[in-house]
Amino acid sequence: MLSEITLGQYFPGNSVIHRTDPRFKFVLTIFYLVLIFMAKSDVAFLFVLLFTASIILLSRISLKLILKGLKPLVFIIIFTAVINIFWISGETLLVDFWIIKIYAEGIASAVFLVLRLICLITGTSILISYTTSPVELTDAMERLFSPLKKLKVPVHDFSMMMTIALRFIPTLIEETDKIMSAQKARGADFESGSIIRRVKAMIPILIPLFVSAFRRADDLAQAMECRCYMGGEGRTRMKEMKANPLDFIVTAVMVVAFAVVLLLNQLTIAFSI
Amino acid sequence: MMHAVELQNVTVVYGSGTPLEKTALKDISLKIEEGSVVGLIGHTGSGKSTLVKLLNGLQKPFSGKVSILSEDVWKDPKRMRWVRGKVGLVFQYPEYQLFEETVYADIAFGPKNMGFTGEELDKTVRSAAKFCGLDDSVLLRSPFEISGGQKRRAAIAGVIAMNPKVLVLDEPAAGLDPRGRTNILDGLMEYKKQTGSTMIIVSHSMEDIAKYCDYIYVLKDGSLMMEGSAATIFSNAEGLFEAGLDVPQITKLFIELKKRGLVERTDIYTINKARQLMNSLLGGESDAK
Numbered sequence: 001m002l003s004e005i006t007l008g009q010y011f012p013g014n015s016v017i018h019r020t021d022p023r024f025k026f027v028l029t030i031f032y033l034v035l036i037f038m039a040k041s042d043v044a045f046l047f048v049l050l051f052t053a054s055i056i057l058l059s060r061i062s063l064k065l066i067l068k069g070l071k072p073l074v075f076i077i078i079f080t081a082v083i084n085i086f087w088i089s090g091e092t093l094l095v096d097f098w099i100i101k102i103y104a105e106g107i108a109s110a111v112f113l114v115l116r117l118i119c120l121i122t123g124t125s126i127l128i129s130y131t132t133s134p135v136e137l138t139d140a141m142e143r144l145f146s147p148l149k150k151l152k153v154p155v156h157d158f159s160m161m162m163t164i165a166l167r168f169i170p171t172l173i174e175e176t177d178k179i180m181s182a183q184k185a186r187g188a189d190f191e192s193g194s195i196i197r198r199v200k201a202m203i204p205i206l207i208p209l210f211v212s213a214f215r216r217a218d219d220l221a222q223a224m225e226c227r228c229y230m231g232g233e234g235r236t237r238m239k240e241m242k243a244n245p246l247d248f249i250v251t252a253v254m255v256v257a258f259a260v261v262l263l264l265n266q267l268t269i270a271f272s273i
Numbered sequence: 274m275m276h277a278v279e280l281q282n283v284t285v286v287y288g289s290g291t292p293l294e295k296t297a298l299k300d301i302s303l304k305i306e307e308g309s310v311v312g313l314i315g316h317t318g319s320g321k322s323t324l325v326k327l328l329n330g331l332q333k334p335f336s337g338k339v340s341i342l343s344e345d346v347w348k349d350p351k352r353m354r355w356v357r358g359k360v361g362l363v364f365q366y367p368e369y370q371l372f373e374e375t376v377y378a379d380i381a382f383g384p385k386n387m388g389f390t391g392e393e394l395d396k397t398v399r400s401a402a403k404f405c406g407l408d409d410s411v412l413l414r415s416p417f418e419i420s421g422g423q424k425r426r427a428a429i430a431g432v433i434a435m436n437p438k439v440l441v442l443d444e445p446a447a448g449l450d451p452r453g454r455t456n457i458l459d460g461l462m463e464y465k466k467q468t469g470s471t472m473i474i475v476s477h478s479m480e481d482i483a484k485y486c487d488y489i490y491v492l493k494d495g496s497l498m499m500e501g502s503a504a505t506i507f508s509n510a511e512g513l514f515e516a517g518l519d520v521p522q523i524t525k526l527f528i529e530l531k532k533r534g535l536v537e538r539t540d541i542y543t544i545n546k547a548r549q550l551m552n553s554l555l556g557g558e559s560d561a562k
Contacts, residue, residue, distance in 0.1 A: 175369075181331050182370040185362040186431060187354055187386030204382065207372035211417065 009069075010133050015060040016246070018131045022140035024247045028254050029127045035254075035261055036119050041268035044261050045112065051257055052119045059126045066122055069130075073121060077114055084110035134166035142232075143241060156232025164220070172213065179208050275343055277439050277471035278305040278328060278360075283337035285323050297323040299495045301337075305488075307438075310465065310472045312482040312503075315492030316517030321475050322365075324492070325441055328473070329360035342438060358387040361437030365444045367428035371416035376407065376427045379416050383435040401434035402427075404464040406456055422453045429457065433464055440465070441473045446481065458485060479521045483507060483542040491516055508540035523547050 012018075017025075039045040056066065070077075090105025128137065142159035149155050180190070183204045190201050285298040298320045305311050315321050326332035327339050330346045330353050339346045346356050361383075364370070373379035380398045381389075389397055402412060405426040411419060416427055429445060445461065446454040458481060465472050476482050482489060482503070489506045491499040493516040499506060506513070510520045510528060520528075521542050530536045536554070541547050 178364065179370055181326065182362075182364050182367065184331060185329055185357060185364070186370075186383035187357050187435065188382075189354070189386070204370075204372045208370055211372075212369055 009129065011061055011065065011130050012133070013060055013131065015058060015131070016250070017055070017059045017126065019246060020250050021241055021243055021247045022132050022136040023143055023241060024243065024251060025127050025132060026137075026140050026144060028251065029124055031254050031258065032123055032127065033120065035258060036116055036123070038258075038265070039261050040265050043268055044264035045115070047257075047260055047264055048119060049115065052123050055123060055126055059131055061126060061130050065130075066126070069125055070118065070121060073117075077117055080117060081110045081114050084113055135163060138163040138166070139237075139239075139241065156235075160232075168213075168216070171216070172209070175212055176205065176209055179205050275307055276304045276340070277307045277309075277342060278303070278473070279338075279340040279343070280304075280327070281338040281340075283327065283334045283339060285320075285327065285332060286335040289335065297495055298327075301497055303490060303497065303500070305439075305471060305473065307471055308465075308469050309487050310462075310474065310485055312486030312489040313473060313475045313492065314477070314479070314482060314489065314518055315498075319492040319516075320495040321492055322443065325362065325443055325473075325475060328439070328441055329362050330356050331362070354387070358435050359437055360439045360441060361432040361435055363429050363432045363440070363442045363445060365447065367432070368421065368424035370431075371424060371428055374415060375413055376402075376416050376419065377412040379427060380412075380431045380434050383431050387435050397434045397436060398430075401430040404433055404460050405430040406460050422449055425449065425453075426457065426460075429461070436468070437470065439471045439473065441475075443475045444477065445474065446476070446478070454481070479507075479519050479542075483521045483524075491518070493517075503542055504540045507542040510539070 020028075035051075036048055039048045056063070085102055085106045086100065088103065088106035088109050089101065090103040092104035093101060094104055094107070095102040132140075138159045141162070142155055145153070145155045145159075184190070188201060188204055190198065190205075193201070280301050280303050283298060283301045284296065287295045287297055301324065313321055313324065323332055327334060328341070330339075333347065341356055341360055344352070344356075346353075371379050373382060377398060380401055381394055384394055384397050398412075399409075402408075407423065407426050407430060411423060411427075416424060419427070425445075429442075433440070440461070442461070446457050449457065461472065462485060464470070474482065474486060486503060489499075489501065489503055490497060491506065491513070498516055499509065499512055507520050507524050510524065513520055523544055523546075524539065524542050527536060527539045527541045527547070531539050536550070538550065541550055
């Protein structure tokens with residue numbers, strides 16, 4: 001039950017996107033987000049859709065997994081669509097029934113927004129979480145934010161905390177499973193009764209979970225000290241991040257995509273006038 | 274005779290229909306008699322934990338039937354609490370499940386869920402604590418400030434307090450010192466003797482299995498590889514080695530002695546048996562120290 005969460009998970013692989021420098025991926029993701037919102041005209045947006053599809057193909061992550069990652073967000077997507085369909089008014093009235101008025105513009109904007117949301121979620125999850133291991137990700141963030149060190153921001157410490165937090169998510173999920181089994185074996189019931197009863201039933205899980213989390217934190221701190229961890233000062237890396245030609249090619253592709261979207265926006269405006 | 278536990282052609286598959294599909298247990302059938310002490314051995318990943326979870330309905334079989342005291346576990350989901358009360362399951366490192374303010378309240382959690390109240394509850398908590406060697410002064414302390422060995426006892430007492438007819442223990446003595454080991458296992462045997470319940474012990478310690486169990490099941494890669502009395506199982510040392518297991522130290526000694534032509538028998542698996550054999554070899558005197 002708890003092992004079915006795919007959003008925010010890393011799928012190891014060796015595709016072009018997996019091999020791109022995580023720092024570049026990080027910055028390019030921001031560009032990609034801007035790109036999605038810049039596309040104003042239909043043609044430009046179609047191009048963004050094609051661009052997203054090619055990212056999916058390049059990452060070689062199965063469509064099934066991507067759809068599974070979208071599952072938890074179905075409610076938000078439907079909610080946005082419904083709001084847009086019913087609340088946006090325009091010129092072409094399609095349905096006029098009692099107080100419900102649906103305009104063609106509303107449907108168009110709903111389709112736009114839903115597609116935009118899907119692009120947003122799949123694009124960022126592929127570029128960042130699905131193809132980048134948590135360690136690479138936090139390393140990249142540390143490097144990108146390293147200028148802040150001049151302002152006495154403890155960048156290394158923050159990134160180490162993030163790495164540890166991410167590392168322990170699966171461990172804690174496993175632990176929760178174990179504790180739940182143990183308490184169920186003692187007759188605990190998590191599935192029935194009123195809300196207050198169910199919240200109360202969580203206590204036998206939460207207390208042991210917190211106790212063991214603190215114990216683990218203690219052990220980990222000691223193990224790190226035993227291996228002479230002293231913070232980021234003068235620490236070297238096993239994997240130095242170095243930009244290679246591939247990273248610049250990927251960046252070039254992104255810049256071209258940017259230009260194409262701008263151009264398509266201009267063209268459609270020009271044609272409509 | 275009624276069987277305490279009966280498994281008929283049970284198969285368990287994890288993640289069925291996904292690329293991560295894994296068969297944890299393959300076509301297992303076994304019958305455990307009431308009042309017996311059964312050992313379950315197998316190397317890591319052989320399916321022991323899955324088998325243990327089947328016994329009180331924490332794991333649903335993919336196919337096959339699991340019966341407890343001649344009742345099908347999955348026939349009526351409403352009876353699940355009854356099943357959980359009849360089959361007490363002590364997981365590995367059970368001390369991590371303690372959560373109440375006092376040891377007493379923690380031991381009472383299980384029986385309370387089973388509907389024990391008032392004097393009956395008090396009686397079962399205190400008798401469970403006694404079987405596990407916890408005295409009254411410990412009962413009022415917080416389960417987080419007592420020693421590791423006492424935590425283990427408290428957690429096991431929490432399961433015994435439900436008065437289970439079948440007690441399943443996954444490595445009950447792992448990580449304890451030798452005296453703690455003997456004390457806990459002897460206490461559990463005392464419980465078994467007084468209540469006539471059935472015990473199933475999962476352990477990697479061949480010495481413990483040899484000392485306490487009447488009957489042994491050997492699991493290998495999700496299948497039952499061998500079963501039989503301690504003497505049968507431990508005289509088949511090659512089979513156990515193949516399953517990634519071992520024989521008790523004393524049996525190893527006798528295997529070596531046989532190689533050197535000094536003794537004939539290798540079905541010796543406890544110190545007591547070895548002592549008897551040595552005595553008879555030395556001329557039947559019984560002054561062994």
